[in-house]
Amino acid sequence: MASDSDRVGQLQTQTRDLKHAIGGLGDLFPGSLVEYFRKCGNANCHCAKKTSKGHPGFIVTREVRGKTSTKTVPSHAVERVRTATEEYKRFRQLSHELIEASAELGELQLRETGAEEDVKKNRTRRRVRG
Numbered sequence: 088m089a090s091d092s093d094r095v096g097q098l099q100t101q102t103r104d105l106k107h108a109i110g111g112l113g114d115l116f117p118g119s120l121v122e123y124f125r126k127c128g129n130a131n132c133h134c135a136k137k138t139s140k141g142h143p144g145f146i147v148t149r150e151v152r153g154k155t156s157t158k159t160v161p162s163h164a165v166e167r168v169r170t171a172t173e174e175y176k177r178f179r180q181l182s183h184e185l186i187e188a189s190a191e192l193g194e195l196q197l198r199e200t201g202a203e204e205d206v207k208k209n210r211t212r213r214r215v216r217g
Contacts, residue, residue: 118149
């Protein structure tokens, strides 16, 4: 088992690498890209056949001020939006890993300095006047 000082070194390297990875991310778009199919209603169109899914299209959804926002994505922008939504998911994962590693690193550094464990709040007795 690694000592605390070894683990501190590992965590410092990990947090540095995670920060570097976050800095290398491309454009971010918080949301989900969804492909959908629709039928146009033209009786002579290929989409009118029962075996056809319909005309493909893409929408992107995301939360804005507590409400779901949905926008149609033009076909020329689908790949750019797909890349940006994937980068955002990667950003969230890297951020989570950085927070976890930083918290563990902080705990170990506190232990090295001899900090005491947390004391529960409101554990003192009050005097009752009688």
